[in-house]
Amino acid sequence: xxxxxxxxxxxxxxxxxxxxxxxxxxxxxxxxxxxxxxxxxxxxxxxxxxxxxxxxxxxxxxxxxxxxxxxxxxxxxxxxxxxxxxxxxxxxxxxxxxxxxxxxxxxxxxxxxxxxxxxxxxxxxxxxxxxxxxxxxxxxxxxxxxxxxxxxxxxxxxxxxxxxxxxxxxxxxxxxxxxxxxxxxxxxxxxxxxxxxxxxxxxxxxxxxxxxxxxxxxxxxxxxxxxxxxxxxxxxxxxxxxxxxxxxxxxxxxxxxxxxxxxxxxxxxxxxxxxxxxxxxxxxxxxxxxxxxxxxxxxxxxxxxxxxxxxxxxxxxxxxxxxxxxxxxxxxxxxxxxxxxxxxxxxxxxxxxxxxxxxxxxxxxxxxxxxxxxxxxxxxxxxxxxxxxxxxxxxxxxxxxxxxxxxxxxxxxxxxxxxxxxxxxxxxxxxxxxxxxxxxxxxxxxxxxxxxxxxxxxxxxxxxxxx
Numbered sequence: 001x002x003x004x005x006x007x008x009x010x011x012x013x014x015x016x017x018x019x020x021x022x023x024x025x026x027x028x029x030x031x032x033x034x035x036x037x038x039x040x041x042x043x044x045x046x047x048x049x050x051x052x053x054x055x056x057x058x059x060x061x062x063x064x065x066x067x068x069x070x071x072x073x074x075x076x077x078x079x080x081x082x083x084x085x086x087x088x089x090x091x092x093x094x095x096x097x098x099x100x101x102x103x104x105x106x107x108x109x110x111x112x113x114x115x116x117x118x119x120x121x122x123x124x125x126x127x128x129x130x131x132x133x134x135x136x137x138x139x140x141x142x143x144x145x146x147x148x149x150x151x152x153x154x155x156x157x158x159x160x161x162x163x164x165x166x167x168x169x170x171x172x173x174x175x176x177x178x179x180x181x182x183x184x185x186x187x188x189x190x191x192x193x194x195x196x197x198x199x200x201x202x203x204x205x206x207x208x209x210x211x212x213x214x215x216x217x218x219x220x221x222x223x224x225x226x227x228x229x230x231x232x233x234x235x236x237x238x239x240x241x242x243x244x245x246x247x248x249x250x251x252x253x254x255x256x257x258x259x260x261x262x263x264x265x266x267x268x269x270x271x272x273x274x275x276x277x278x279x280x281x282x283x284x285x286x287x288x289x290x291x292x293x294x295x296x297x298x299x300x301x302x303x304x305x306x307x308x309x310x311x312x313x314x315x316x317x318x319x320x321x322x323x324x325x326x327x328x329x330x331x332x333x334x335x336x337x338x339x340x341x342x343x344x345x346x347x348x349x350x351x352x353x354x355x356x357x358x359x360x361x362x363x364x365x366x367x368x369x370x371x372x373x374x375x376x377x378x379x380x381x382x383x384x385x386x387x388x389x390x391x392x393x394x395x396x397x398x399x400x401x402x403x404x405x406x407x408x409x410x411x412x413x414x415x416x417x418x419x420x421x422x423x424x425x426x427x428x429x430x431x432x433x434x435x436x437x438x439x440x441x442x443x444x445x446x447x448x449x450x451x452x453x454x455x456x457x458x459x460x461x462x463x464x465x466x467x
Contacts, residue, residue, distance in 0.1 A: 078178040082185050083118045091189060095119045096141055101126040121145065132156065133164040142168065153188055155181060187423045195427030196455045200226075200448060204235045207448025211254070212433070218249040221265050222434070222446035224272045229452035236448075238269075243276075243284060244302060245269035254437060260303035263288055264313040264352070267320040278324075285326060288317060296332030300352070308438065310351040311340040315362045322370040334373070337363070342380055354433045354443055357393065360385055361400035364407035382408050390414055395422045396432025396445070399453035406460045416461050419454060429454045 086093055099107060104124050108116060116122070123141050130137035142149060154165035155173045162172035171188065175181050186195075200207070207226060209217040223238035239249050244261035245268075252259030266288075270281050291299045293307060298317050300308040314333050321327045327334070340346055346359035353359065363381065367374040385405045389412055393401065398419040405412045424430055432450030433443040 076178055078182050080115060080118070082182040086185070086189060087118055089189070092120050092145075092147070093118060094141065094145060095122040096132065096137070097123070098125045098131045132158070132161040135164060135167075138164055138168055153185065155185070183423075183425055184421070186425060187421055192420055192423055192427075192458055193455055195423065196429070196451050197427075199427035199451055200230065200232075200235055200455075203448065205237045207235065207446060209444050209446040209449075211437075212443040212445075215254060217253055217444060219247050219444075220245060220249055221247055221268060222449040224265070224268045226446075226448050226452045228268075228272045229449075229456045238273075240273065240275045241269070243280060244287075254442065255439075260301045260306060262301050262313075263291060263298065263317050264300060264310075266302075267313075267316040271316075271320050271323055281320075281324060282326075285321060285324065288321075289329060292333075295336075297336055298330060298333050308351065310353070311337055311346060312350050312353045312359050312362050315359070315366050318373075319362070319366045319369050322366065322373065327370055327373070337366075338377065338380075341377065341384060344384065349436075351438050352435050354436050355393065355397045355400070356388060357397040357400035357404065358434065360388070360404040364404045368407060378408055382410065385410060394431035394433060394450075395419060395429035395454055396434055396450040398422075399429075399432075399450065399457040402457040402461050403453070406457075412461070416458070419457065423454075427451075 083093055097104075101124075104126060121144070123137075123144070125131040125137065128137055128140045130140055132138075149169035152170050153173065154162060154170040155175050156162050156165070157175040159174050162174050166172040173181055173184050173188075207223070209219050209222050211217065220238040223236040227233060227236050227238075237249075239246070245266040246259060246261045247265045248259055251257050266284065270276060270284065287302070288298060291302060293299055293309065297309050298314055300306065300310055300313050314337050318327060318330055318334055318337065321330055340359070341363065346356050349355050350359060360381075363377070367377055367381065381404075385401065385408065388401050389405075393415075398415050401415055402412055402419065419429075422429055422431065428447050429450045430447050432445050432447070432453075434445055434449065436443045
């Protein structure tokens with residue numbers, strides 16, 4: 001149901017200028033007169049004369065100021081488009097406005113009849129003899145419409161009007177920018193999953209990654225994770241290597257031209273893609289064991305000249321090993337990951353990953369791969385995920401946080417609400433820095449990945465709440 005009480009001043013029509021009228025409104029006695037006119041308690045002539053006396057100007061000047069204010073009204077095309085969308089989706093839309101009967105007679109001429117027909121009913125203060133933000137006006141409209149306030153959205157350009165609406169249980173939106181409000185309405189009344197899936201379908205095979213300076217990257221890692229999140233191979237485009245995987249689909253970008261294959265992308269590839277047979281997987285895992293350093297920790301690259309360790313990379317390699325019955329061969333790596341969790345080593349991200357949530361999300365994948373690991377990690381893991389609740393984060397971080405929490409039965413309604421509010425007009429979630437270049441710190445994101453993760457997080461969260 002949306003929105004039952006959308007002010008025509010704030011939504012359908014707007015004033016480019018009301019300078020003369022605004023000066024009159026400053027005087028409290030004049031404001032009372034205007035209110036009485038709007039509530040239908042004074043005639044137009046009585047109101048003009050009263051204002052003229054208070055302001056020591058002629059009634060003709062007052063009438064001119066009112067006329068100019070009326071003539072300045074213009075339809076807001078953005079809000080009209082949103083209201084059309086709401087109606088097309090089967091929503092009921094009402095208008096509720098503080099306006100005098102004479103002003104209303106002019107107002108109805110300022111929009112095409114087809115535009116006014118978008119409203120199921122229009123309520124004006126002159127007929128109700130009540131005005132916003134008075135409680136009585138809201139009671140009047142709610143009784144007349146019979147709507148459930150808790151399933152209704154109220155839009156108005158004045159906070160005091162929205163506050164009263166919220167006191168009845170309505171979801172209030174303060175109108176300050178047409179595009180912003182339009183996005184809020186779409187996010188509130190639309191189906192977020194359906195809209196997001198439409199975005200992915202429209203952009204399939206073109207869900208590329210982008211750096212923080214705007215470079216477009218053709219890489220395999222995000223494509224594999226989109227596939228895992230959606231189960232839809234038609235959306236993604238990655239290289240089906242015969243053995244080892246490379247982060248880049250071609251030559252290295254913003255790094256060495258010949259970039260080495262890495263254990264992180266290979267581990268994700270071997271756990272997500274189905275084109276490699278089991279014998280080859282085990283041969284590759286044998287090769288990975290040879291990439292451990294002197295501490296017994298498995299490293300990032302199949303290249304001895306790049307000795308790097310990253311706890312998220314370790315987690316992904318462990319997931320591959322545990323899913324194939326060989327986790328016990330990386331005991332030192334598992335112990336180090338546990339201590340990273342215990343002592344919050346991941347709080348500021350890792351060498352290659354931008355957020356704490358990346359570590360927690362991938363760790364939840366590992367815990368789902370082995371009950372023994374789950375039993376050992378779960379008590380501390382639940383504490384660490386709970387600590388992240390409510391912390392600022394982009395859409396990808398919130399999605400990963402929700403997924404990590406749901407993996408151990410945690411309910412996180414506040415972050416789910418924040419995630420839903422971030423959805424864009426095209427159905428995507430666009431904010432989501434994921435990994436980074438270790439040398440420069442340049443960040444990388446993929447809107448397709450963020451959107452896929454958001455879909456999965458919303459689905460799983462809702463299933464958890466309904467179970």
